[in-house]
Amino acid sequence: MIDGIKILNLSVAANDLLANQQLLFPLAVDERTGAVIDRPRQANDRGLTFTLVQARQSDTIRCELKGSLHRYHNQGRHNADTFSLPQLATTIDELVTRLAINPFTSRLNNLEFGVNVVLPFPVKQVLNNLVGYKYRPFTKEPGEGFDYYQCYTQRYVVKLYDKGAQYRKQVPGLAPNVLRIEVKVLKMEYLTQQNIRLTWLADLLNTELYGALGKLLVATFQDILFDEPSLNTARLSARQRDLYQNGRNPRYWLMPDSVAGKQYERQRKGLQRMERRFRQLAAQLRQGADWPDQVATLIDQQWQQLTSLSAQQQVTIDDYRMAWQRQFETAGNCPKLTEVTEPGLHRKCPKLTGVIGFTAVRGTAVQSVKKCPKLTGSENGKVSQINPLSIVLNWDTGGASETSLDSSRGTSNVGGILTQSEGEKSSHVSAPSPGLLWQPLQPLWVDPPVSFKSGEPLALSAQPEPDGSVLSEPVKTEVASPRLCLITGLDISHQRADTWLITAKTLKEFYTTNRTIYDQLAKRYLTQEQRKLDVRRQSATLALKVRQLARNVHRTPKKRSQHEKRLIRLCPITGLDITHQRADVHFAARMTLLRLAQMEPTAFTVLVTRFLPPQQQQQPDTVRSYLIARTIRQLAARSSPTSTVTAHGY
Known part of the structure; x- marks a missing residue:
């Protein structure tokens, strides 16, 4: 113990x-x-x-x-x-x-x-x-x-x-x-x-x-x-006798301090093999x-x-912890952030955690202090700030008060969805603040994806127009959009729900139904020698290249080949070029969208019109880039409940 x-x-x-x-x-x-x-x-x-x-x-x-x-x-x-x-x-x-x-x-x-x-x-x-x-x-x-x-x-x-x-x-x-x-x-x-x-x-x-x-x-x-x-050494062979004599010597297992790198790994693996043989020899003889x-x-x-504990002993141990919490804590076991200098007090700073302090004598409380607004949210909402305890963005226009949690009414406004406490209903809720999504949107692409069966552009459901009415409950919209490969942006809805990259079988279908797209993929991802192979080997190589590109999340740019550096990655939602982004970011990031607004305002306006409601279209470019990037990831997450979309690149 x-x-x-x-x-x-x-x-x-x-x-x-x-x-x-x-x-x-x-x-x-x-x-x-x-x-x-x-x-x-x-x-x-x-x-x-x-x-x-x-x-x-x-x-x-x-x-x-x-x-x-x-x-x-x-x-x-x-x-x-x-x-x-x-x-x-x-x-x-x-x-x-x-x-x-x-x-x-x-x-x-x-x-x-x-x-x-x-x-x-x-x-x-x-x-x-x-x-x-x-x-x-x-x-x-x-x-x-x-x-x-x-x-x-x-x-x-x-x-x-x-x-x-x-x-x-x-x-x-x-x-x-x-x-x-x-x-x-x-x-x-x-x-x-x-x-x-x-x-x-x-x-x-x-x-x-x-x-x-x-x-x-x-x-x-x-x-x-x-x-x-x-062990009877007389019954051992010469090889077993050497193994036994070396294994029982502590000096034999020492690793020299001068050994490093690959030589160290080779010697360590050699000692592991010798240890297994020595243990087997001792167990057999x-x-x-x-x-x-x-x-x-x-x-x-x-x-x-x-x-081992009985039920009563477990209860006694739990009672000890509860007594300690009553003596030293009132807000749970949160880490100590600072210390006070008053003698006799052992408590956390109430400015940071809102914990009521206690003296050394059990049960003697000290007057509590309100929580620090710098950490728990501004009370007046006059200053623009991002609350670290919430994902909601507070605006200078006074909308910060609308994004805060309202414990008195039992309602909260997080991510554009109004929720209520269990057992409570409200007959009237205020409209969402400008910093939130107006309602769940349908995914819209700048260049609609192509179906692998017919080769025709996929028909997407239209985005509902906001009518300015007050929402009494969250709008539940069925997503009718296809599943797309995170690397190529092609339709993979017919594949298993747990696959997010195009397979060799799907590529062979594209070779039959839409040869133009297949040739573009082969030109982009295959070398000249690989393009001379038959369609079965080409499709298998293409699928392997796609997976290698997806695994580049754990590889540094110096380790990538020159051919991999020339591969172009497109955002499957917007169709924008995201090759310059990190390999683990599969969607257009905020800085990419902001650069698009500065270099190609027309294309950025198209994205603003398609992904943002009218209330948010009048915001500055920096804010609109953030909102579009957040909407893209929300759409990607809603397109398949089994997927996990990275939040990098906002």
Whole structure:
């Protein structure tokens, strides 16, 4: 279970710790002069060490906490017995309640987790046969009456030692063969990469994380390479004997520091192959039981036993968290944005989060302050701004007040669609602001797409003309437009709904029904040698080129071939050339539309007429470019519910 922790910035007031009668922070005094020595003051409390550190560039004092929660639970005597999850929760709650520590803002910097396992054989059988862990050797470190073995990595340390030898004299009745296996996390990013979110002290009571934490502990032990002295070398072949002699030598697995690049990868893969062969050889010729597998099973069983909870225990842990929230929070567990300088207060800045502060004594509230309008939205709407908590654009014309959420009426206006709270109905709603879409539009292309069957332009549904009437509910319009290939802009409505690129079969149909379009695609995407192939191979090559162009999202321009740089990409909605845009942006972006308005005003006017209602057509070019780009992506998203359209390029 969880044992050692380290918090470099404990969320507690230094004055509260100094005033606590159970903590003693002695002053370092020079015996000759009586002068106070300027050094951090420390207090030890049952296995935990509190250190007060003076900040270098300010007058503030931060508190550091490190030590063993397991030993703290046992009144500082030892950590040789079992330490279950309910006991951990009780220990943390006592620590938080007694010292007024805010667990939601106390960030964990180091963490130790592991188990004490009683083995059916001597612990020395495990420790003496350690070879290495992930091509790193174990080092033997002397302790107080025992030796422990550890392997250092950049982000964590693997430790194994005989817990019975450490506390056999202090703890009467302790089992003789107790193995301690633990992982000391030096960088919490290691757990984050394993999808284990242990960031704050309060996260240690998140019971859902302990399943993944136990699997990580078992996997760490299984990655340890052990020697197998029971093998009879006389029965081995010369090749097997070399493999056995090299594998049991820790120096054989070391990676030289001078190796880098491709040579490093080759050597690492070679060591991986040798490790697999060594493990297979040990498993085949081992005499007796598979003791490493037995230890891994015992670790897993012990972890499951320590972390299993009854319904009442789960309720108790939830009650602990709720009590902490009532003491330190009123608006949920949001990250700490700033600190206040008033002594005795441990709360977030109400200017930023609107949280009501609390003092160190549970239940004593401080007067709340209104939320900061710079982050939550302007109250008067006189200044043009984009609210980061909403996608709605506020205008200088006074329309900002119409785009804000109206909690009193239970209505909201987001994305041009008026919604109401559940169970509430309004007989009259105001018209949308100029910054929103008038109503859902039908997709219209500058150059209508061509059907692959008949070769004729596809007939598109007409755009409804706005009549200026007030909408009482959202207009639901059926989209009758075809699905288009994101690269070529051709009709692929007949293909499966999950395909967004043209296939070789569709290209062969175009070769039969519309040879002109097929020849244009071949000229654009194929080389001269590829155009000499038969139609089946040409279509397959064309489909492959289209997919290669779509995958260019993860490729830098330097890695693309000269032929790929000459490929022209068109927006499937407007037909505009978007080759200059990023490869992952498949529709005309705002800057592309703005450049079109400056260089070709007539073509831009056509887009304005087709995609914007009359209320928005009088806006400046910068605003109209933004609205058209947003409308294009909304149309593309509505054309197929299964697709996800990128929002880049607004």
